[in-house]
Amino acid sequence: MHDFQFYIPPEKVRNKLVTFDGEEYRHCCRVLRKNRGDVVKVFDGYGFHYNVRILNIYDNYAEGEIIKSYPKEKSVFPEVILGVGKIKNSALDTIVSQVSSLGVAHFYPLLTRHSVKRGFKKGRFERIAIESVKQCGSAYLPKIHDKVSFDNWLNITQDEKLKLIAEQVSSMSLLKVMDEMKNIDKVTVMIGPEGGFSDDEIKTAKGNGFIPVNISKRRLRTELAVVVMLANIYSLVSMEDV
Amino acid sequence: MHDFQFYIPPEKVRNKLVTFDGEEYRHCCRVLRKNRGDVVKVFDGYGFHYNVRILNIYDNYAEGEIIKSYPKEKSVFPEVILGVGKIKNSALDTIVSQVSSLGVAHFYPLLTRHSVKRGFKKGRFERIAIESVKQCGSAYLPKIHDKVSFDNWLNITQDEKLKLIAEQVSSMSLLKVMDEMKNIDKVTVMIGPEGGFSDDEIKTAKGNGFIPVNISKRRLRTELAVVVMLANIYSLVSMEDV
Numbered sequence: 001m002h003d004f005q006f007y008i009p010p011e012k013v014r015n016k017l018v019t020f021d022g023e024e025y026r027h028c029c030r031v032l033r034k035n036r037g038d039v040v041k042v043f044d045g046y047g048f049h050y051n052v053r054i055l056n057i058y059d060n061y062a063e064g065e066i067i068k069s070y071p072k073e074k075s076v077f078p079e080v081i082l083g084v085g086k087i088k089n090s091a092l093d094t095i096v097s098q099v100s101s102l103g104v105a106h107f108y109p110l111l112t113r114h115s116v117k118r119g120f121k122k123g124r125f126e127r128i129a130i131e132s133v134k135q136c137g138s139a140y141l142p143k144i145h146d147k148v149s150f151d152n153w154l155n156i157t158q159d160e161k162l163k164l165i166a167e168q169v170s171s172m173s174l175l176k177v178m179d180e181m182k183n184i185d186k187v188t189v190m191i192g193p194e195g196g197f198s199d200d201e202i203k204t205a206k207g208n209g210f211i212p213v214n215i216s217k218r219r220l221r222t223e224l225a226v227v228v229m230l231a232n233i234y235s236l237v238s239m240e241d242v
Numbered sequence: 243m244h245d246f247q248f249y250i251p252p253e254k255v256r257n258k259l260v261t262f263d264g265e266e267y268r269h270c271c272r273v274l275r276k277n278r279g280d281v282v283k284v285f286d287g288y289g290f291h292y293n294v295r296i297l298n299i300y301d302n303y304a305e306g307e308i309i310k311s312y313p314k315e316k317s318v319f320p321e322v323i324l325g326v327g328k329i330k331n332s333a334l335d336t337i338v339s340q341v342s343s344l345g346v347a348h349f350y351p352l353l354t355r356h357s358v359k360r361g362f363k364k365g366r367f368e369r370i371a372i373e374s375v376k377q378c379g380s381a382y383l384p385k386i387h388d389k390v391s392f393d394n395w396l397n398i399t400q401d402e403k404l405k406l407i408a409e410q411v412s413s414m415s416l417l418k419v420m421d422e423m424k425n426i427d428k429v430t431v432m433i434g435p436e437g438g439f440s441d442d443e444i445k446t447a448k449g450n451g452f453i454p455v456n457i458s459k460r461r462l463r464t465e466l467a468v469v470v471m472l473a474n475i476y477s478l479v480s481m482e483d484v
Binding site: 098 | 340343377416462463466470
């Protein structure tokens with residue numbers, strides 16, 4: 001059986017009572033036709049899973065009570081702050097869905113020289129993230145941020161210690177960088193849109209402490225580069241634990 | 243400038259003369275309107291890149307001559323034979339495109355208990371592979387195979403030495419397996435469709451020498467699991483070279 005779960009953010013939990021509304025209400029009570037007394041699994045986006053028994057179903061919302069709380073889920077290690085050059089929304093859909101399954105902590109669409117400037121409805125991408133986390137069974141939801149300018153991104157990440165920028169022509173492999181850094185618990189990563197970063201942007205990023213790394217000799221599409229980069233970061237860092 | 247390349251298989255190269263036909267002819271001469279005398283980049287799918295000058299353009303084909311041959315491109319290491327549970331074609335499009343960019347050697351769609359049986363036009367997926375390799379700049383084309391039954395797949399891979407099956411509940415991490423194997427130059431990998439492999443299939447695969455490995459504690463979609471698995475195999479094995 002598919003272990004289906006619903007998303008209930010912490011503000012909708014009060015003294016063991018939870019409220020289902022909006023999309024989660026619709027899905028739970030209208031699509032899956034859950035009834036009073038049914039028990040469903042819930043996650044809060046911050047690492048907690050609950051079993052919830054449905055108490056009352058109204059026209060636009062439902063109430064339930066927590067009958068079981070699970071221990072906090074271990075978050076994905078290291079914490080990743082990810083900035084991706086804004087590309088067309090259909091490709092961004094895939095990226096947001098996949099990075100949410102993989103467990104990034106923060107996602108920023110970046111407005112860079114070669115990025116597709118128009119469109120980015122934060123709410124829509126938050127929904128995609130929720131659907132992805134529901135499906136993958138995790139209890140953590142990434143924070144989806146509004147699009148930011150290149151300069152703003154550099155400001156936001158100014159104080160981060162380990163910052164990487166994906167660059168195909170860099171001679172430094174991700175492997176080598178990760179190997180040289182010990183006790184990594186947080187990584188900031190920026191990956192270009194189709195067409196990559198401009199030379200100026202790479203220069204500026206370097207000046208702001210970003211280390212250029214290559215993840216492939218091939219020219220990978222943004223969607224693919226993002227997953228390869230994350231898969232490698234998660235596996236290389238967790239090696240320290242082995 | 244985008245370093246565009248065309249695909250010309252070895253049988254269309256004779257004594258430095260190459261023939262563009264079909265889709266490559268259409269793209270080169272009709273879409274991009276290349277003319278006599280223009281020089282274009284070509285790959286043969288087996289590791290070679292050429293510069294080709296166009297000599298003659300006819301109604302349905304064009305001829306060119308090789309004016310420069312590049313040294314054979316280093317193939318991706320290790321060689322990967324990949325079997326993926328057949329899923330719906332739109333998701334399979336993404337997988338074929340992405341694994342072609344990453345450089346797998348062989349791709350097999352597997353007919354398993356939970357796979358989507360219908361549809362798989364080999365020619366269509368060969369085109370997707372070609373487009374992906376054109377875009378990523380490599381000179382290697384994966385071999386796209388017809389769909390095979392689970393039993394046939396086990397026969398085909400019978401003599402392979404290192405064989406992995408992705409299994410979410412396995413306690414063995416990919417990391418550990420790769421670490422224990424030395425001098426890996428070839429890996430056979432099987433990844434389930436949506437819904438995974440059945441218990442019987444996992445048991446049978448184990449009986450045939452497949453080692454169950456987990457790549458994530460989360461339930462990843464097939465498309466994502468494939469890329470995470472490959473990214474890790476390529477980065478973990480190439481560590482031996484560092």
